[in-house]
Amino acid sequence: MTATTPIDAVRLPDPYPYYARLVAERPFAHDEELGAWVAADAAAVRAVPGSDALRVRPPAEPVPRGIVGTPAGEVFADLARMTDGTVQVRLKTVVADALARADTAYAARLAARFTREALEAGGAVPWEELMFGVPARVVAALTGLTDGADREAARAIADFVQCIPASATPAQQRAAAAAADRVRELLRPGLAGEHDGLLGELVRAADRASWPHLAPLLSNAVGFLSQTYDATAGLVGNTLVALARGADGADIGALVREVARYDAPIQNTRRFAATPFVHEGRAVRSGQQILVLLAAANRDPAVNPDPHALSPGRVNPMIFTFGASSHRCPGEPLASALAAAIVTELRTAGLSTTDTPTYRPLANARIPHL
Template sequence: MDPIIAATHADPYPYYAQLRAEGGLVFHQGLKLWVASSAATVAAVLAHPACQVRPAGEPVPKTIVDGLAGEVFGRLMRMNEGERQRCPRAAIEPGLALIDPVEIQTLVSARLITPDAEGLSKAMFYGPVCVVATLLGFSPAQTREVNELTADFVACLSPLSTRLQLDRAHEAAEQLRGHFFELLDDPDVHSPLLNGIKQRFASSDNEMLIANLIGLCSQTYEATAGLIGNALVALIRDPLLLRDVDSFLAEVQRLDPSVQNTRRFVVAPCVIDGINLNPGDTILVLLASANRDPQLNEQPDTFIVDRPNRRSFTFGAGRHQCPGQTLALSIASATLRQILAINPALDGLTWHYRPSLNGRIPLLTEAQA
């Protein structure tokens, strides 16, 4: 076991507890990086200005730097610091917080979900992006294409992707860019979300805006799929956990988050947890471990639906905290309600985790008789 393999391990949480016992920030000789595992250290790393989201000498991964997916990546607010992060965030975040959960429920309810493993997987991976695309003003036919293209585009974000997947990611980025250009230029689009974003976007750089609208879809695709999937896994294990859907999901995202870790890259000398860090150092930030730190939550390994003062790093913290947290939880809540309404035979399902270095996204299959 190591901190990266842990993300898709059947039960990584005892290992995370072992890491916390060894110290909040320790150097992993095998991976050649620092590992932050305690709540206090994770909070310190995420807040420190010297700990940034990309290496100073590699703002875009080398595998995609020469294609359009790399151009989009380089403009994403989540992959930038300073004004290149603040400007698109200030345009997009306020509108996400204003979306009516009833509207989300209506959009989710309009989609047919079947109770088998394939139908539930489609609800995880197809529904969320289609909701976001609809809210942005795309037509029903366009939302399906945007979802398929987003699925191809997210491959550029994974170091595990093959050359073929990366080529398809570049093609998807080009097609998504075209769809968003047309959307922004269409006077007949009546989307309160998109209109608000356009009004708040304090720049004439349409490429920056389009890249971050693509980023909104790509973040929705994986993180929300994982949240819905891990909620279903929790119910497969113990159907009695579910009483209130929203509280149940809030505990799922704390206890078994779809984003297990993230990385920060040291760009200036700094001291964290009493340890001197130098430019060029990499820190693997174990969000999932911090969520189970007893210094953050009492009885951290117990699923408590009505947990008081629940605290979580799943959606990050500080300047790079996920702006779509409320939206993701609303979509997951609406989707889970719709799934429960069709009464699927969850005890007939099994799962394994999608290969990933940081994500915990279950892939559901029918259990063998």
Template sequence: MVGTSFLTRFADCQAVLASSDFLVPDLEWCERELPEWREHPAADFFYTSMLGSNGARHERLRRLVAAAFTPRRVAGLRATVEKISAELLDGFADALAGGGTADFQDLVGYPLPVAVVGELIGVPRGDQAQFRALGQGASRLLEPVRTVEDWARADRAVAALREYFAGLLRERRVSPADDLASALLLMRDTDQGRLSERELVDTLILVFVAGFETATGMLGLTVFALLTHPDQAALVREDPGLAPAAVEESLRWDAPVLMTERIAARPVEVGGVAIPAGGSVTTVLGAANRDPARHPEPDAFTVRRPDVRVLSFSAGAHYCLGAALARVEGAVLIGQLLSRFPGLGQAGQPVRRASIGLRSFDVLPLARAG
């Protein structure tokens, strides 16, 4: 990435992400650095969304969505996560029957997060299969350097997602339900809300895509980490209470989001380096999580590591609202998977996604040993 300072120490990355001296790239940044942004529906979506906004606008959008991710709401979704996980693992077991091989990502890693966030937002199960390709297309916006094809894929995905969620909102106006889509409609004309139609649609897109893209990566990475460290998998199998710790260690050891950019709002110094106003810094989350000053023996994967703290869900004003839900999904799934499939192992070469900014498996083939 040209014109950016890369930060790899945990303390420096955490300080930047938590500091009001740094902003996410937004529309003002677009006008300066991406003058052709209006040609791209994906840029219009990304840099006006909660993820690409700062200050009062970001606070307003975040406050509205935060109601969907309260500790009480997340706790209430745990039973849903357990039910969906069990159903998906039933299908996974069928695929493994008779010595077969099954792609974990295709059968579990993708459909679990999309079903959970679909339940939260109000996307019917029958509509969810189409979102894998659309989510991967929209996620090209998270690449630090975007090619012409990246923009084309992202533009197509955003156009399709906007059409879908506009239709979902039309349905919810006629038939409200107990979901985020209906809740946002109720708030749109209140003093608290004041959401435009485009803001409603784009907020649902962001929550939906962000709710399963990184969680899908996290699930596959956690399963891979445990299966390639069978002694650690055995510890979790013997003590299912270690499942949340295993997820946290996986988030540290192999983060689903490798890096994120910030722009200096004013001249500032980071790690002894002067950053001018408007200067770009890239926090390399994958490196920060393995900073030996924060986590001794950082390359070791151990589920009993004490005092794990990760930046995998960012920090500060843009800390991921869905982090708690993703952790629940991971812990529930890992507990069920290791209990039901004690002889599980790799069955071929996994295929990682072609991405600089995201870590995920496109294919993770598994089979029962023996």
């Protein structure tokens, strides 16, 4: 299989020669087949997220039509990563402040314990649970959900994230609505009164920022779980594939951080022009969209020397995987800590995977079938 569009590339065994050609030959250009502009090199990927002309959602459809008026739509509308403007910047500050205080060492210990529990259950290796369920359970536990509520929240968040892609079916949207309602119900008590953990940090961060509204805090608490889901699964899976291909595993934490650049779990994101946007003399009209190739920019030699080498000891790498500008994901340290803990436990257990996996048919997340 060869790529004809950057969306095809996400699931290729090796999309990076294709990305390298875009960086070298079409760093910012219109793709007629996609009907969108494509930002491929580091300069374009830096410029696009920081522009006030662009939005993370189509201006006429800030919430996907199929979930408007449902609990999933209410959560989606409040997520800091899905909104723009001065209110978003203020809310993002609250969310980032809370996540910066998350105890990543404790989270890693939980991830290790949950991984061992999953393996001790016996039977076939539960790859889906290890890649998706364990990280979601850890974040649920960080919010104070225990005694089975962490498992329930992890299962529900798997349904909620199905409403985010444009390809979501009506059945998936209905399931997402029910899941959002249930996760909010589980999390709501943690935002009342004095609490430890991630929800307590969120409340205290809101107090420090004089943020008065509870509903967006609850929505972004749901977002703590949903943003963990695909990105951490891809980071776990792609690190295991790198090890199977002979990567240096002496320092798993360093390897995970380099895999985030080298084989990004989130390969692209989108922006939508609310007003005209110009980059390097090329004009994007209002209403047009831009596909932002985070994974291609990670391998731009202008910002990362010898970009196609997997180098866990790389000094000061430029990593676009977790976004840029005001929409950069503040959960990067937590995701990296979870992935490193899970991979370490799997290696200790003597488990490995193929070096030639197939990849899930997703438009932006690169997650191998293990």
